[in-house]
Each structure stands twice: as structure tokens, then as C-alpha cells.
Amino acid sequence: MLQARNSVDVAISESFKELALTCSIEKITIKEITDKAGLIRPTFYNHFQDKYELLEWIIQSDIFDPALVLAQQGYLDEALLIIYTNLFKEKNFYRRASHLEGQNSFAGMIRADLKSIILDALENKDLKLPNGWVTKDRLADYHAGYIADVSIAWIKDNMPISPKEMSDVMNFMLKNSLLDVLKVEGK
Amino acid sequence: MLLHEIILIAIGLSLEIFAIVVCKGAVFSKIRKKALFELIAIFAAWQLVTVTIGNLLVDVLDLTITSANEKGKLLLQILSIIIFGGIAVRMLFEAHKNEDIIESREDSIKVNNILQISAIVGLNGLVAGVGFGFMETSMIKQLIILVGVSVLAVITGIYVGYNYGYRPKTRGYLLGGLILLITDIVLSIRYFN
Numbered sequence: 040m041l042q043a044r045n046s047v048d049v050a051i052s053e054s055f056k057e058l059a060l061t062c063s064i065e066k067i068t069i070k071e072i073t074d075k076a077g078l079i080r081p082t083f084y085n086h087f088q089d090k091y092e093l094l095e096w097i098i099q100s101d102i103f104d105p106a107l108v109l110a111q112q113g114y115l116d117e118a119l120l121i122i123y124t125n126l127f128k129e130k131n132f133y134r135r136a137s138h139l140e141g142q143n144s145f146a147g148m149i150r151a152d153l154k155s156i157i158l159d160a161l162e163n164k165d166l167k168l169p170n171g172w173v174t175k176d177r178l179a180d181y182h183a184g185y186i187a188d189v190s191i192a193w194i195k196d197n198m199p200i201s202p203k204e205m206s207d208v209m210n211f212m213l214k215n216s217l218l219d220v221l222k223v224e225g226k
Numbered sequence: 227m228l229l230h231e232i233i234l235i236a237i238g239l240s241l242e243i244f245a246i247v248v249c250k251g252a253v254f255s256k257i258r259k260k261a262l263f264e265l266i267a268i269f270a271a272w273q274l275v276t277v278t279i280g281n282l283l284v285d286v287l288d289l290t291i292t293s294a295n296e297k298g299k300l301l302l303q304i305l306s307i308i309i310f311g312g313i314a315v316r317m318l319f320e321a322h323k324n325e326d327i328i329e330s331r332e333d334s335i336k337v338n339n340i341l342q343i344s345a346i347v348g349l350n351g352l353v354a355g356v357g358f359g360f361m362e363t364s365m366i367k368q369l370i371i372l373v374g375v376s377v378l379a380v381i382t383g384i385y386v387g388y389n390y391g392y393r394p395k396t397r398g399y400l401l402g403g404l405i406l407l408i409t410d411i412v413l414s415i416r417y418f419n
Contacts, residue, residue, distance in 0.1 A: 069252075069329045070391035080389055084255035089330035 048086055050076040052097050055090065056132045064090070064139055091143035094136060095152075101125055103152050110156055119209050123202035126190075130198050137194045146191050154183035185212070227363040227413075234409040235310060235358075236371045239350050240379035241402025242317060243269050245395035246344055247380050251387020253332040264335045266380050269347060273376045274369060276348045280355015281365050302360040303417045307410050309357040313350055314406035321399035327392050 054076035058067050067090060073080045087093045102125050110118040126133050139145040157179040166175065186209065193205055200208070247265060254261070351372070358368050386394050 066326065068391050068393060070393070080391065081255060084331045087331075089328065091330075 047076075047078070047082065048096065050078065051083060051086060052093060052100075055093055056097070056129065059132055059135050064094070064136060094139075094143075094145070095148050098148055099152060101129070103156065107156065110160065115213070116206065116210055119206035120202060123190075123193075123205045123209075126194065127198055127202045130194070133194050134197060137191055146187055149191065150183050150187040153186050154179045157182050182213075227358065227361045229367070231409060231413060232358070232363060232367060232371050233375075234405055234412075235354065236375040238310075238317075238402045238406035238409060239313065239354055239372070240375040241398045241405070242320075242350060243344075243347055243376050243379040244383040244386075245320070245398035245402070246347065247383030248387035248395045248398060249327050249392045250335075250340075251384040252327070252329055252392040254384070254388050255331050255333055257384060257388055258333065261333065261335050262381070262384055264337070265340065265384065266377050268335075268337065268340050269344060269376050269380050270373050272344060272348045273351045273372050276351030277355035277358070277368055277372055278365070280352045280357075281359040281368070284356055284359030303413075306357045306360045307414055307417070309353050310406050310413070311410045313353065314403045314410060317399045317403035317406065321396050321403060324396050329392065 051072060054072050055067065058071055058075060062071075069083045069090065070080050072090065072093075073083050087096065102122055105125060106118040106121040109115075109121065136145045158175060161175045161179060166178075168174075168178070189209065189212065190205075193200070198205070247269075250265065251257070354372070355368070358365075383398075
């Protein structure tokens, strides 16, 4: 899951992030990315399939990898804080990326990465699930979905609350079911 | 038709091939000779077959300028101008559309895919063959020039796409359309003077 970063990958990704600040991601060409990175155009394809794979790599290596080890060791609060802090550091880039829809949507990428992390966490756990239809895959899918939705809403809203407040929100949502919240409201 | 007119029309038509092939070069991670030869063969074959069919169609229907009466000659000249003018307008429209493509690495040549996207080249070849046929242009000259220029267009297109991406395709369409339009005007002046 942890990705190797070499200097060319980093140069390409930095170039892409700078371009995305002034131009829609759909319009950015590979020539523009490599020109800005000071590389010849064919170099790009030695590292990435296309700019959407590049974006996936950026999300994985900048956002999720730094938090992965903590998440695997059960330090969920700290892992979430790192994720939201890293998103916040480049909020303009992620806000623009969040508008990517369709086959290569930003939401799809985030959701896929989150699902992978959750599945990893569930891997060797013996879960007491209500019936056979609820598999670890479905569980991971469900949780990845709402975490991604809330996170993307925060990004699209230009991150109005701090990363610490956002990780507290996510902690609250992860630890309290809807029924728990309704019971509290009912008091 | 005069030699320089055939050459100009061939260049104009081949710029559409250039525009198509630029998009293919833009997704190569490396230019492999096998892929290059496959593309050359596909486009050369397209031109060879469709131009020949266009000419044969005219022969079979006996629609050449020498077999026509005065009114018929005028009509054939006008049709020939309309054919090349029509292709020119379509290419200029493609240039105006300026469509983006998704640059995703694709090193193999999928023959069915290439045939699909180059169908328009086949259509151009067919109508150009008809247009040339009306004017009783030597088929040998047509084929040598058209196929030769097409091969150059493929090679140039691959290298331009590989090094500069797909955006030069718009210039290809624009230049091709303009060359055909100008040639059309030159033909009109010569025919109706």
C-alpha cells in the first residue's frame, strides 16, 4: 500500500498540482505537465498511465500513506488528523480536484483508497456480523462511502473548519451510530 | 488536373491523416517500429483501395470529362470543386471543434480501432478518387502522390504526437482545410476563366 516516491514522480506531481491551480484538470495536457517539470514528454508515461493515475498517486502518497501506519496500529484519531491536515495544506488543489466527475472522479478515488484501508483493518478481525450477506467488503464499502462523502463536502466547502475540528467530526461519526445520536436528542 | 493541384490536394487530405495519427503518437510511451509500420500500412492501404474504387466508379458510370457534353463537363467541374470544398469545410469544422482527448498510455495498435477512427480517411479517399476521376486525372499519379504523402503524414504525425501531444491536430485540420479551400479557388479560377 505504501508507495515509493522518486524525484521524477515528485517533480511531475508538483508540476501537476501547480497547473491545477489555474486550469481545470480535464484540460491539462501531459506536455504541459512535463514542460513545467523540466522533463521531455515521453518521460511521463514511464511513471504514470495518465493524469488520473497521477492524481491517484498524489492522493495515496500525500494523504493516505502518511496516516497508514497509525491507522494500522489503531491510532485512529491521529491518523484522521494527519489526513485532514495534509488535505488542508493544499486545500486549493484538492478543492479543484474535488470537482472531477465521471469515470475518473475524485470521489471515486478517495472512496477506493478508504475502502482499501478499512479492508486492511478488518483483514484479520473476527467480526460478529448479523448474517452472511453483510461481508467485510460490504462493510468497508459502506464506511468508505460516508467518510468520503463528508470529507469531500468539507473540501468543496473550502474547508471551513480546521483539520482538528474535522477529525473530531469524523471521530464522532465513526464512534456514534445514528441511533446513539437520536437517543441523545431524545433526552 | 495539373500536377501541382494534385500535390496540393494530396497534402490537404493527408493533413487529416496527420491529425488522426498525432492523437495516436500522443499515447505512445515509446515509438516502436512495428507499430509505426502497422499504421503506415493501414493508412496506405485505405488510400490505395478507396481512391481506386472512386476512380473505377467514375469509369463504370462513364462520368469523365471527355465523355460528357459541354453542360456535362461544366457539371463535372462544379462537382469536383464541391467535393474538395466539402472536405475542406469539414476539416475546418474539426479544427474549430478543437476536441480534447484523454491522453492515456496505449502502446499497441488495435487495428479495429484504427480502422474505425480512420474511416473518414477512407471516405475522403473515395470522394477524392471520384473528384479526380471526373477530371480524368492519371490514376497512377493520384495513387503515387496520395499514398506517398499519406506515408509522410503518418510518420510526421506519430513523431509530433509523441513529442508534443495531441494539440497539433487542430493545426493539421486547419492547415489541411485551408490548403484544400485555396486549391478549390485556384481550380475554380482555371475552370471558369
